[in-house]
Amino acid sequence: MNTGESVLEKINVFSVVKNAITEVLPDVDSESVDIEQNLKSLGANSIDRTEIVMLSMEKLDIKLPLVSFGGVENIKEMVDVLVDAFDGNS
Amino acid sequence: MRKESDRGIAIVGMGIVCSIGANTIEFKQSLKSGISGVTRLAVRKGPKLSVDMGAEIKNFSFLDDLYRYSDLPDEILQKARHCARRSSFSIQASVLAALEAWQDSGMFARANDPERLGVIVTGENTTQNYRYGLQASFEADPEYLSPRYALQFLDSHQVGVLSEIFSIKGEGFVVGGASASGNVGLVKAVQLIQSGIVDTCLVSGVVADLSPMELQGFVNVGAMVRENTFETPSEASRPFDAGHAGFIFGQASACVILQSCDMASEQEGVVRAKIRGAALNLDGTRTTAPNAAGEARAMTMALQRGGMSAGDVDYLNAHGSSSPLGDATEVEAIKQVFGDHLSELRINSTKGLTGHCLYSAGVVELIASVLQMEDGFIHPNKNLENPIDSDLRFSGATFEKCRIKFAMSNSFGFGGINSSIVFQNGG
Structure with missing residues (x-):
C-alpha cells in the first residue's frame, strides 16, 4: 500500500468517527471536531465514548476488543487503531 | 388541629401524552367530545398477530414537542433533550409528560431542596418492544450491541433520566402492579409524603410499548380483543356494555406531581386536587x-x-x-x-x-x-x-x-x- 492510499483511508475513517460523534453527541458540530481533541473534551461520558467506538467499528465492519482502545488519548489515536484494523481486514 | 380542607396530598402538576391528546388541554377536549383513540394498529415488523386494533400514540416527535414547554428554564429543556434524544419511545414519552407536569406545577420558578423531591416510575417490563426491535441485529452480530442497552433495558433507567432532568435527589424507584401499576405508584407516593420522607413526588406512568409477543400474549390469555371481533375500531372498547369482548391496548405516558399540603401552601402554587x-x-x-x-x-x-x-x-x-x-x-x-x-x-x-x-x-x-x-x-x-x-x-x-x-x-x-x-x- 502506498502512502497516498493510507492518508485517504485515514481521512475516510476520521469522517466515519465524526459521524458517530455527532450521532451520539448531537450538540457537537462535526465541522469543529479536531482530530487532536479527545472525546471527553467534547462532552462524552464513558458510555458515549464506548458507543462512538462501536458505531465506528460497525460502520467500518471491524471487530476489535474494546481493550484495543485502552491507551487511546485522543481522536487521532482512535482513528489510527481503526485504520490499522481496517488495513488488516482489506 | 388541621382544617378539613388541609387533609390530603396536593396534586400540583399534571401532564400527559396519549392517543387522544399530546397534552392535558387536548386530552380534556377529547374527553368532552368523547373522541376515541382506537384505530387499526400500526404495522409491526414480524409475524402476523391475532390483534388488529389499539389506541396508539400517533405522529410522535420528541424534538418537535419538547420546545412546546417554553415556560421552563432553558437548562431543563437542554437536559431533557440531552437525556432523551437517543432514547427509546417510552423514555421520550415519559419526559414530555413530565415536562408538562413540571411546567404546570410552577416548581421551576421556586427554590426546591433536591433531597426533598422523590420520583416514582410506574410500570414493569416497559422495555420489551425496545428489546424486540434489537433482536434481529443482535442475533446477526452481538458485538455491535450498543453499550447503552445495559442501561436502557432497565425500567429504572426512567428513574435516572427523570431525576437528572429535574434534579431529584430524594427517594426514587420503579413500581410494578400489572394494570394497577399507575395506582400502585400513586399509593406509594402518598405514603412517601405522609411519612415525611419527601415533600414532593413526581409520579410517572410509563407508556406501554408492547412488543408483538406481549400483544399476542394478552390475546392468548383471553384478556385482549381478538382480531375481526369489531369492524369499527372506535367501537371496540366498550366498558360495562353487554357487547364488551376484552380490553383494547392503549398507550399513554402520564405524570402527576404530588406534594404535601404544607409545602403546597408554602409554595403558593395551584392545587388542582387533593388525594384524600x-x-x-x-x-x-x-x-x-x-x-x-x-x-x-x-x-x-x-x-x-x-x-x-x-x-x-x-x-x-x-x-x-x-x-x-x-x-x-x-x-x-x-x-x-x-x-x-x-x-x-x-x-x-x-x-x-x-x-x-x-x-x-x-x-x-x-x-x-x-x-x-x-x-x-x-x-x-x-x-x-x-x-x-x-x-x-x-x-x-x-x-x-x-x-x-x-x-x-x-x-x-x-x-x-x-x-x-x-x-x-x-x-
Missing part, C-alpha cells in the same frame, strides 16, 4: 381472575383512610377495562361498597376512549378525573349502549355537566392486585 385516601391490597392469587371482595376492600379502605364515607363520593372513574368478567366483577364490588348511595354516584370508564393504558392507566385516569372535576363534567361512555347493570348510573353517550367534589378511581391488575384512590377538588 389511597389503598392497595391483594387477593392472594397468581391468576388473572378478578375478585369482587378484594376490589370492594380496596375501595372501602381508601374511603376510610380519607376519613370519608361512600355517600360522599360523587363520581367514580371505574377500572372498567371492557373485559366481560372484569366489568361484571367491578359492578358487584361497587354495589357492595356504595349500597344505598348508588343513585348518587356517577360512573364512567376512560378506557372506553383511551383503551387500556396498562402501566400508566391509574395516572391517566386520575388526570382525567381531575380535569372533569375542574370543568364540572363527566365524559361520555362512548360505546355504552346496553349496560350490563341497570342500577349503576353510568354516563351516557354524550358530555354531561356534573358537579364533582369527591371522586374515586379504581385500578385492578393480574395477580389479584386491587387499588383505589379517593380525592377531592382543589378548592
